[in-house]
Amino acid sequence: MxxxxxxxxxxxxxxxxxxxxxxxxxAWACSCARIDPAQGLADFPAAFVGTFIAKESSNDLQAVYTFEVEQWVKGDLGPTVEVRAPSQGSACGYEFAPGQRMASFLRVEDGIPTGGLCQTMDPDVLLRATEPMTFNGVGPPHLLVAGPFTTSAHLVLDADGGLLVPLGETPDGNAAGYFDYPRAFRPCPGGRLIVEEWAWRLDVRDLTTLEVVSTVDLHGFSDHIGLADVECRTEDASSILLLGDEWTGDRSVARVYEAVPAPTPLFEVPFAIGDLGPTVLVLQDQDELGADVWLIADDETGPLLLHRIDRGDANHAGIVAASEIPTGGTVAVLDIRYPSGAGTPRSNLTLYDTTGAELRHRTFEAEMGSLEWLDGGRLLLHHYTDTYGARISILDGATLESVAEVEEWRGSRTVADGDLLYGVWEGHLDRVDLNTGVVEQLTVFSSPVYGPLAVLPVGSSAPTPDTEPVPSTTLTVPPATTAPVTTTPVAAGDAGADSSPLPWIFLGLLxxxxxxxxxxxxxxxxxxxxx
Incomplete structure (x- = not known):
């Protein structure tokens, strides 16, 4: 018993x-993938901006959410809409306070709208994605952003008004889109002309008129050569360098070409991936274990090997970056070594002169990213962080010691104009003043930006800070107060799909x-x- x-x-x-x-x-947390507004409008049959009114739960799994519609961005289901979604926020249901303004993409199944937290985004960003960009600049062009924008291939930030201006059309007169946009561009010395690398051509654009003044046809050439970068070497764009890679049957080679009047090879080296500067060529092996940095100032004698990471290095070598000082004569080279086992990555920063002699060196016990010269005396260096962003250090070029730092700078591509840094982060353009620590969101793009960014030397009249510089040598800048493109939690799953119950079942079984x-x-x- x-x-x-x-x-x-x-x-x-x-x-x-x-x-x-x-x-x-x-008690499983919801996580969602960020929705690109342009892509969302293409994928979902309905989208609206509205205000949350009420929620009625039919059971522990599903609820009906009622919204008052401010504007239907796509489709039209009436002045109010009842949307079915998971009842709990942990299951990716809506989480809004009564009266809160919001925006959501919807699916419609058998006439019933369905949605959820993963289909929401900032309402102003969604509305902006539907608005055509207009020419509203008044000053000389100052900052150029290239990318697959909804209505243009370029945006120009003018120095006087701080406003964005669309630029660029395809040869058939249609607005440039996702498949034909400038993959790279470089201002020519003097800043009056820029060279744009498109899929099958190079355009030389006069920034005083915003007109294309000459074109190099790349049809036939770019069909079998992968274009990697472009560099303008003269004020009149009479010398333009192209970097391309080509498969020879047993290996990839990188070739540097003179593009004017037609692409002519200058030299080749056995690496496939690279970046090109006025006198510096950074090339990386396909498997990212080896890398070379070359000086290419002398076209007659060919390139000078400046810095090498061998594939047989004891530690795995990461991506190399190099940047030449604007005044010339010094090249900064950054390489990253990853330990073969557990351990901290090590980054090495080395300065060379143009003869190949080493000037200065510093090692960081951290994983660094890109680097660039802010001016003749300061270097900008990115630190990768665990928050999907980067911390920036400003280094004294003479000592390689840090003189200022920017915390949580989310610019995946950053350019500098004096003490003002501009950065593109997916769907928005930000600016930070190193003197005041103030971070501004200048604009929100209608789609993520993948193209390059450059400050133009012509007509540069960026606003002067009203406050005195911070006296301390280290400046910690707080994160931007402006909300990012979306406030949607970022997901490990499929955007727009309900959160899977499998993790709950698995947890319950345990x-x-x-x-x-x-x-x-x-x-x-x-x-x-x-x-």
Whole structure:
């Protein structure tokens, strides 16, 4: 009889756990993929901006959310809309306070709108994605951003008004889009002309008129040569360098070409991926284990090997970056070494002169990113962080010591104009003043930006800070107060899909097994005491 009671006690604990799990609210956090507004408008049949009114739960899994519609951005389901979605925020249901303004993409299944937290975004960003960009600049062009924008291939930030101006059309007169936009561009010396690398041509654009003044046809050439970068070497764009890679049958080679009047090879080296500067060529092996930095100032004698990371290095070598000082004569080179086992990545920063002599060196026990010269005396260096962003250090070029730092700078591509840094982060353009620590969001793009960014030397009249520079040598800049493109939690799943219940089931089974074992153990101990 005692054995039977013990067994029943163990079974009871299992049944109790089943009951608790059946009525428990899942405690699994919702995470979502960021939605590009332009892509969302293409993928979802309906989208609206509105205000949350009420929620009615039919059960623990589903609820009906009622919204008052301010504007239908796509589709039209009436002045109010009832949307089915998971009832809990942890299951990616909507989480809005009554009266809160919001925006959401919707799916419509059998006439019933469905949505959820992963289909929401900032309402102003969604509305902006539907608005055509207009020419509203008044000053000389100052900052150029290239990318696959909805209505243009370029945006120009003018120095006077701080406003964005669309530029660029395809040869057939249609607005440039996702498949034909400037992959790279470089201002020519003097800043009046820029060279743009498109899929099958190079355009030379006069920034005083915003007109294309000459074109190099790349049809036939770019069909079998992968274009990697472009560099303008003269004020009149009479010398333009192209970097391309080509598969020769057994290996990839990188070739540097003179593009004017037609692409003519200058030299080749056996690396496939690279970046090109006026006198610096950075090339990386396909498997990212080896890299070279070359000086190419002398076209007649060919390139001079400046810095090499061998594939046989004891540590795995990361991507190399190099930047030439604007005044010339010094090249900064950054390489990253990853330990073969556990350990901290090590980054090496080395300065060379144009003869190849090493000037200065510093090692950082951290993983660094890109680098660039801000001016003739300061270097900008990115630190990768765990927050999907980067911290920036400003280094004294003479000592390589840090003189200022910007915390949580989210510019994946950053350019500098004196003490003003401009950065593009997916769907918006930000600016930070190193003197005041003030971070501004200048504009929100209608889609993520993948193209390059450059400050133009012509007509530069960036606003002067009203406050005195911070006297300390280290400046910590707080994160931007302006909200990013979306406030949607970022997901490990499919955007727009309901959160899968599988993690909850798996977690429940683990708890079930553990609690069941505990119940059996308690029953056995009671049995032993009674015996």
């Amino acid at each position: 005692r054995h039977r009671r013990a067994a029943l006690s163990g079974v009871a604990s299992w049944l109790l756990l089943f009951g608790l799990l059946a009525f428990a609210t899942p 708890l079930l097994l553990g609690a069941g074992a505990t119940g059996s153990l308690i029953a056995r101990r009671r049995q032993e005491r009674r015996l």
